[in-house]
Amino acid sequence: MKARHHLFKMSILLAASLLATAAFAASERFKGQILDAGKVAPTSSQARLKVGDKAPDFTLPSIKGEKVSLSQFEGKQNVVISFVPAAFTPVCSEQWPGYNMVKDIFEANHSIMLGITTDNAPTLFAWTEQMGGVWFPVLSDFWPHGKVSDLYGVLRPEGTSERALFLIDKKGVIRYIDVHDINQRPDLAVLVRELEKLPR
Amino acid sequence: MNRKRRILGILPALVFAAFFAFAAFCAAAEQPPQEGESFPDLKFPTPKASEHLAYLGLDSKVGPAFKLGQVKASVVIFEVFSMYCPYCQNEAPSINGLYSRIAERGLEGKIKLIGLGAGNSPYEVDLFKGKYGVQFPLLSDSDLTLHTALGKVRTPYFIAVSLTPEGKGLVIYSRVGTIGDPEQFLDLITQKAGIREKGAP
Numbered sequence: 509m510k511a512r513h514h515l516f517k518m519s520i521l522l523a524a525s526l527l528a529t530a531a532f533a534a535s536e537r538f539k540g541q542i543l544d545a546g547k548v549a550p551t552s553s554q555a556r557l558k559v560g561d562k563a564p565d566f567t568l569p570s571i572k573g574e575k576v577s578l579s580q581f582e583g584k585q586n587v588v589i590s591f592v593p594a595a596f597t598p599v600c601s602e603q604w605p606g607y608n609m610v611k612d613i614f615e616a617n618h619s620i621m622l623g624i625t626t627d628n629a630p631t632l633f634a635w636t637e638q639m640g641g642v643w644f645p646v647l648s649d650f651w652p653h654g655k656v657s658d659l660y661g662v663l664r665p666e667g668t669s670e671r672a673l674f675l676i677d678k679k680g681v682i683r684y685i686d687v688h689d690i691n692q693r694p695d696l697a698v699l700v701r702e703l704e705k706l707p708r
Numbered sequence: 709m710n711r712k713r714r715i716l717g718i719l720p721a722l723v724f725a726a727f728f729a730f731a732a733f734c735a736a737a738e739q740p741p742q743e744g745e746s747f748p749d750l751k752f753p754t755p756k757a758s759e760h761l762a763y764l765g766l767d768s769k770v771g772p773a774f775k776l777g778q779v780k781a782s783v784v785i786f787e788v789f790s791m792y793c794p795y796c797q798n799e800a801p802s803i804n805g806l807y808s809r810i811a812e813r814g815l816e817g818k819i820k821l822i823g824l825g826a827g828n829s830p831y832e833v834d835l836f837k838g839k840y841g842v843q844f845p846l847l848s849d850s851d852l853t854l855h856t857a858l859g860k861v862r863t864p865y866f867i868a869v870s871l872t873p874e875g876k877g878l879v880i881y882s883r884v885g886t887i888g889d890p891e892q893f894l895d896l897i898t899q900k901a902g903i904r905e906k907g908a909p
Contacts, residue, residue, distance in 0.1 A: 602790065602792035602793060603792065605792050605793065605794045605797070606791055606792035606832070608794075608797070609791065609797065609835060609836070609839055610835070639794050640794045640797075640798070693792065693827070695829050695831070695832070696791075696829070696831060696832050696835065697829055697831035697832070700831075
């Protein structure tokens with residue numbers, strides 16, 4: 509009876525795994541250079557922040573060599589922070605190139621994007637060069653490892669960040685949080701809609 | 709109770725049977741359709757814009773989905789793309805060039821272009837269309853149904869399909885990556901499809 513029950517549970521798991529399909533289409537640009545670790549837990553961190561909270565300030569090195577602080581944009585621009593799990597992985601490699609297409613929408617909404625991963629700066633440099641470059645600052649949260657990701661409650665136990673978006677207004681207040689299923693790309697329409705709600 | 713036990717007893721067998729049937733189905737779509745093969749019998753979302761319906765020769769009452777055989781053309785060239793794919797972004801001017809050359813060579817009635825936005829929402833497809841001024845129909849494949857049926861190809865991927873009078877599709881070109889020079893690509897497609905142009909020897 510126990511064995512049958514076990515078999516039953518295995519069958520259900522197998523059926524569930526069949527329903528899980530890739531949520532992205534891979535670009536030829538990254539052929540042979542992407543590590544596909546398969547499907548992982550959608551999220552695995554504890555939220556620390558909520559909409560309406562003051563966004564914690566931070567300073568991180570960018571791939572251009574300078575230090576970038578969140579506070580330097582206060583009173584000037586809204587900020588979208590895009591945490592992505594890791595360079596050279598399937599979904600991430602096609603999320604940021606999409607943001608290249610909406611630079612004008614960011615500008616029209618007085619907004620800047622900051623891209624953050626827990627990779628080191630040379631890795632991020634190589635990866636974004638492979639994308640053909642991105643228009644927004646790319647920041648390394650490598651050392652102390654994942655400190656900013658942890659501050660924002662999006663550091664996963666394996667040391668990468670979640671796939672998460674934080675929209676912060678010019679006063680430094682968090683207006684939108686999306687800690688997304690790490691296996692899927694957030695719909696750009698939702699981000700743009702939230703951007704357009706931010707005060708200009 | 710006995711009946712319940714019997715049902716629970718055969719359920720694993722049913723699930724395993726479904727697994728192997730599904731695996732067989734997936735294996736069939738592991739590869740994109742190759743040259744010389746039939747194009748799969750797929751349903752495409754009907755474009756909303758009247759100019760796109762007219763371009764494809766579709767009736768306004770066609771419904772929410774159409775089949776390849778309903779397109780009034782000799783050849784349909786599909787581009788499987790993604791708004792997020794850097795190569796697809798770079799390739800957009802070439803594909804627009806191909807669209808223009810088709811018209812300039814008087815082939816617009818015979819050769820049609822359709823873009824399939826793999827994993828892209830309607831918003832994302834429209835964004836791509838607006839950004840690059842794409843004039844031919846770009847269809848959203850947000851749940852990757854078409855992308856999966858076409859072998860989960862890398863993007864951009866091009867499939868040219870020659871249509872028989874009965875509406876069947878024969879693949880005449882199937883390749884990943886850039887099309888290269890639009891003029892030469894169009895020469896290749898017309899040659900493979902056996903399309904004679906006005907003024908050609």
